[in-house]
Amino acid sequence: MDTTTPLFLALDLTGVFAFALNGALVALKVTRIDVVGVVTLAMFTALGGGMVRDILLGAVPPATFVDWRYLTVAAAGGVAASLFAGGLEHLARPILVLDAAGLSLFAVTGALKGLDFGMGVAQATILGTITAVGGGTLRDVLVREVPSVLSSGLYAVPAMLGALILAGGVTLGVAALPAALTGAIVCFVVRMLGVRYNLHAPLPRSVRRAARRR
């Protein structure tokens, strides 16, 4: 299967839209800027991960430039969030959910595109993970927050899991659609459980010891 199929496009554009809404809401929350600034952060967040993916694959110019749908969907998400965002105090939950949705979709599309370019399961999984965490990391650097990928709570792990399910599944002969849906859903659920129950990987020994001493 190639990455111009309707399935790939649908998943990828839905991820773009989720991250565009997310980026716009983050912009509204952390800083008082005009609509252009909000849409700009939306587009960085929505298109950053896919750009890094395409640059790493040598698939340049990135889909963003070749295919007008990416720019349109990203801009539309940013504008929609600017128009319809309710009170600023209610943004925390939508931000988290949309971020998890974008993370899940980009994990599987990144892995899928990696396979498509002839990568093995391990490489495609890593590429999916980078694609998934790329846009949010760029967003956090631009608004000067600690990147999600470095703060506690599972973030890179569910992305890697989702990408692995897709890459492993497709390599073993599973059709792309069920593999992608399973990977995305597992990633989303693990990420949301991580947020809900404040799960995280074990703390390093030196951190635990420092915590005990306080």
Next chain:
Amino acid sequence: MDTTTPLFLALDLTGVFAFALNGALVALKVTRIDVVGVVTLAMFTALGGGMVRDILLGAVPPATFVDWRYLTVAAAGGVAASLFAGGLEHLARPILVLDAAGLSLFAVTGALKGLDFGMGVAQATILGTITAVGGGTLRDVLVREVPSVLSSGLYAVPAMLGALILAGGVTLGVAALPAALTGAIVCFVVRMLGVRYNLHAPLPRSVRRAARRR
């Protein structure tokens, strides 16, 4: 026309020089560092946008490496600013003006190079915008300021306007020189008016409401 013409080189190198001076002055202003640090920030600022442009186009290694004039002009700008910068308290205005100059020149050279690589008007406009805001965004991230592209005041809009004028004009048959000068001047004027009168795009509804409540 191709991007090795004297016109393209002249515009691009002037943009590099303006951003190099700008980056060096920002370094002098925000942090107390030695000449090497100042020149380093000058080079990141001056060469960052063009590097991103060339990577997105697949024109690697970027002109920076192929053509020694880029490195020389960027380094010269950094050194010149280190030597001749007057009192630190008078840097705000030159920083703004040089930033606007670099923004304007890179908007048109980015769009021009996009056309040259076969892009349509919309894609070339976006590439010009990314080229224009790229170096300044990298600069702001490195010195840990809010990126200009996200703070209020018109920044991405004039860049997009300048790039659109060039891409649209050249596509409609206007010669490159008048199209580039018109695009750059419009970008520069809109940017400086935005700074002077603190113009910005409309504020999102939720931001306006939050502002009223205070």
Next chain:
Amino acid sequence: MDTTTPLFLALDLTGVFAFALNGALVALKVTRIDVVGVVTLAMFTALGGGMVRDILLGAVPPATFVDWRYLTVAAAGGVAASLFAGGLEHLARPILVLDAAGLSLFAVTGALKGLDFGMGVAQATILGTITAVGGGTLRDVLVREVPSVLSSGLYAVPAMLGALILAGGVTLGVAALPAALTGAIVCFVVRMLGVRYNLHAPLPRSVRRAARRR
């Protein structure tokens, strides 16, 4: 000589390992995160410079993806540092030494790969410098510290020196091994002397004047 020789791989992977340990220790020091976050910063630090180098050369997908040894060594460094890091108060010196080691090794491997792709001495030197400072700059941006490359103390200068020794030496006919070792050792020694004696390049005039006034 090509970049798949055992010499290149040995130097490059040692640099990856040094930066992975360094990135993990920085993560432990500046923020209280779980093992995954520590390993993630280790991998960004260890693989960032080489990724930028390969993207600039058009050697994509980067070695990171083609060659599993890079990912494995980077992850192993991150895990090892998480497991064995002693008290958090004793991390400052290892962080500095490992950073200098990674800087030195990446300066020479970056320059070597540049020569290998047909670059001249000047271009290969710049590429080596970017490779050397790239990972640490990404690390500092992600943990929101002032990038080493901009703070006082020699950082870019020793990297440039090491890269120049390699590129100049190999171009003049010196064998790769002695040229690489000499370049790396000179870079390491200059960097450590810079840290030890708080050396820096001359301060710009305006900074000196501002300092006198205080």
